[in-house]
Amino acid sequence: MHDEAYGGYDLPPRTIRVWFADLRALGGRLPSLRALLSDDEIERAQRFTMERLTNRFILRRGLLRVLLGRCAGRAPESLRFDYGSHGKPSLPGGPSFNLADSEDSVAIAVAAEGRIGVDIERLREVESADGIADRFFHVSENAALRALPPERRDEGFLLAWTRKEAFIKAAGIGLSMPLDQFAVSVTPGAPAAVLAVDKALRGDAGRPEDWSLFDRRVLPDTVAAVAAHGTGWTVETRLVGEALFTGAAAPQVSAPS
Structure with a gap:
């Protein structure tokens, strides 16, 4: 099936597209999205003891399948995921992708190839x-956070957290990666950047200059970070809407970085 059948969801080189969604707006699609899931995904959904959490999992996973199906030109229910040694899912043949959520807020990053992460x-x-x-952050991050005015520290902490999580996920080393062995910028208003990678991690993660880091604020009252290995990346953002489900092209969202 060709890209044009899905409204131009092709992925230009060195471009990361990030789709944002509020799951509360997708509740009516729960049955149709559940029908796209594999048996093992249904089993995972049913492990949650609360219906709200089960439904969130179904909506997240179904949405991921629809989006990847659009980008890959394949039927969403036909996708079969591989899982690496650290449990990170991948799609044989591409594209690269990563998903993050915070309660009902979801971000899904997709690129034609490469190591990417989102939080x-x-x-x-x-x-x-x-x-x-x-206890957990790099000494330079901790010092930068303590230098912030008290009213900005929560924002600075969340900027640090999302940037660090995105970096860890892109590096593919696993969530057990020591948080205090690499540093990101944490000051609100300053450019997002990987500032330091300790020698112990460089064999797996490389040097700070090997990485690109971005902030995006699209959904209300949220902050998201996108990490990618290499330089020269562009990040485009989209809001999930009817276009995704009808196959129409999704409009780009203008969002401050």
């Missing part, structure tokens, strides 16, 4: 942010 968090007050940073 999203709700902007909120974070209990014990200072303690978490003291």
Whole structure:
């Protein structure tokens, strides 16, 4: 099946497209999205003890299948995922992708190829942010956070968290990667960047200059980060809407970085 059948969901080189969705707007599609899932995905969904969490999993996974199907020119229900040693899913033959969620807010990053990662968090007050940073963050990140005015520290912490999670997911080393062995920028308003990678990680993750890091704020009261190995990347954002399900081209969203 060709790209034009799905409304031009082709993926230009060195371009990451990130689709954002509020799952509450997709509740009416729960039965149709559930029908796209594989048996093992249904089994995973049923492990949740709360119906709300089961439904979120179904909506996230079904949405991922529809989007990847559009980008790959394949039927969503036909997709079969591989899982690496750290459990990160991939699609044989591409495209590259990564999914993140924070309650009902979802971000799905897709690129023709490459190592990419995405994370999203709700902007909120974070209990014990200072303690978490003291215990887990790189010493330079902790110092930068403590230098912020108190009213900006929660935002700075969440910027750090999303950037670090996106980097970890793109690196593909696994979520057990030590958070204190690499550093990202944390100051609100400053460019997103990987600032340091300790020598212990360089064999797997490379050097800071090997990475690109971006912030995007698309859904209300959220911040998202996108990481990609290499330079020269462009990030485009989309909002999930009827276009995705009807096959029409999705309009690009203008969002501050």
